[in-house]
Every structure is written in C-alpha cells, then in structure tokens.
Amino acid sequence: MKISAFICAITAVVLFTGCEVVHLANGKYETGMSGRGDFAAVYGDMIIIRLRNPHDETGTENGYWDWGGKYEIEDDNSLVLKMDRETARNWNFYYGIRRDGNAISVTDYRAEKTFQLKHVPALPKRRTDPDAPIPPAAYPAYN
Numbered sequence: 209m210k211i212s213a214f215i216c217a218i219t220a221v222v223l224f225t226g227c228e229v230v231h232l233a234n235g236k237y238e239t240g241m242s243g244r245g246d247f248a249a250v251y252g253d254m255i256i257i258r259l260r261n262p263h264d265e266t267g268t269e270n271g272y273w274d275w276g277g278k279y280e281i282e283d284d285n286s287l288v289l290k291m292d293r294e295t296a297r298n299w300n301f302y303y304g305i306r307r308d309g310n311a312i313s314v315t316d317y318r319a320e321k322t323f324q325l326k327h328v329p330a331l332p333k334r335r336t337d338p339d340a341p342i343p344p345a346a347y348p349a350y351n
Contacts, residue, residue, distance in 0.1 A: 246314065247325060258274045261273055278290040303317065
C-alpha cells in the first residue's frame, strides 16, 4: 500500500510541476551592420537563420548559409539547432550562436568577431482610423 501511494505522489508531482521550456520571442532578428544581410526569424520552437557564407573573405560573393528547423536553448544560453550531424559540424565550426537577452549573439570564428541580431517585433503599424480599410501597402509594415 505504501509503495502505490509513493508512486502516485511522484506521478502527481511530475504531472503538476512540469518543466518550463524557454524560447526566443517571436519575430525577426536582424543586424544593423551595413553590408550584412544576416537575420533570423523565430516562431515558437522554430527558427530560420541566414548567416554569411564563411568560406569567402567578404562573405557575399557566394551568398549566405540558410537553415530552418527546430532549436533549443541550453542552460548556458547557447542555441542548439536541430540539424543533421554534418551540417551541425560545419555551422558549429564557423559560428557560435547564443541567446543574449532579447537578441541573438553570433560569434563568427573565422572573422574573430561577435555581432548581435536584434529583435524586431512582428507588429503591424497602428492605424489612426480603426474603421478605414487597410491598404495593401501597409501589410508588411512594422513599428
């Protein structure tokens, strides 16, 4: 009888306490550096990330590295992209990606520099007249 009560108590504790999953805020993350088109887009546990091609000195001749999929945030705030082993090996060799408050910090190991992708919330512009129709040109606008 005592064992079954103990098992029920442990089960109740696990079910009711749960664990908190930490994610980045939804929206776009972009750098303000001129000449860099690096960005990330986040929704829940999904991320699309674009970083300069690290194989070239300028990084722009052969474009960018793009990847999209699920991610996790480790206890040390590093982002773990859920990619296949070989792709992860390449990305982790050239880039270190971490959560830094409300931004994503990217360390470019080749260039020995760190930059931030700052959060841009995905909110439409506020309208002065709520009854007026929304013009199509206003759809992609952000605050």
